[in-house]
Amino acid sequence: MSNVEQTLSIIKPDAVERNLQEEIKNEFKRNDFIIVKDKKIHISKKEAEQFYKVHQAKPFYNDLCNYLSSGPIVVMILEKENAVLDNRNLMGATNPKEAKEGTLRNKYGLSIDKNSAHGSDSVENAKIEIDFFFKD
Numbered sequence: 001m002s003n004v005e006q007t008l009s010i011i012k013p014d015a016v017e018r019n020l021q022e023e024i025k026n027e028f029k030r031n032d033f034i035i036v037k038d039k040k041i042h043i044s045k046k047e048a049e050q051f052y053k054v055h056q057a058k059p060f061y062n063d064l065c066n067y068l069s070s071g072p073i074v075v076m077i078l079e080k081e082n083a084v085l086d087n088r089n090l091m092g093a094t095n096p097k098e099a100k101e102g103t104l105r106n107k108y109g110l111s112i113d114k115n116s117a118h119g120s121d122s123v124e125n126a127k128i129e130i131d132f133f134f135k136d
C-alpha cells in the first residue's frame with residue numbers, strides 16, 4: 001500500500017543567511033523527496049506568532065517568533081512516501097548537539113534555536129502548515 005504524504009519544511013533564517021538553501025534542497029532530493037512548491041519569503045513577527053501558536057505558553061516563544069521573522073526563509077511542500085516522519089528523521093533532533101550524524105540539524109544547525117530546519121510533526125499539522133503558507 002502506498003502512503004504518499006506531503007509535509008511542510010522551512011529552511012530557517014540561519015541557514016538562508018549562510019546560503020545553504022540549494023545544498024539543503026539537494027539533501028531532500030537525494031532522499032527521494034519531491035519539492036512540490038517552494039518560495040523564499042520574509043514573514044512578519046505577527047505571522048511567526050500565528051505559525052508557532054502551539055508554543056505560545058513556552059518560555060522560548062517570543063525569541064522563537066523574533067527569530068523566524070528576523071530574515072528570509074524558504075518554505076517548501078515536500079512529498080514522498082511517509083514524508084512527515086521521514087522529514088523529521090532527516091532533520092534530526094531539535095537540539096543540533098543531540099542530532100544524529102548525517103542529519104540536517106547535525107550538519108547545519110548552530111544551536112537549539114538556530115537549528116536550520118522546521119518540519120511538520122504530524123499529517124494533520126502538515127495540512128494546517130501547508131495551508132498557512134500556500135493557500136492562495
Ligand code: UDP
Pocket residue numbers: 055060064093094112113114115117118119121
Ligand atoms: N526551540 C527553542 N528552545 C527550546 C525548544 C525549542 O528555541 O528549548 C525552538 C527550536 O528552534 C525548535 C522550535 O522552537 O525548532 C520549535 O520547537 P519544537 O519543540 O516544536 O521542535 P521541532 O519540532 O522544531 O523539532
Ligand code: MG
Pocket residue numbers: 121
Ligand atoms: Mg515542532
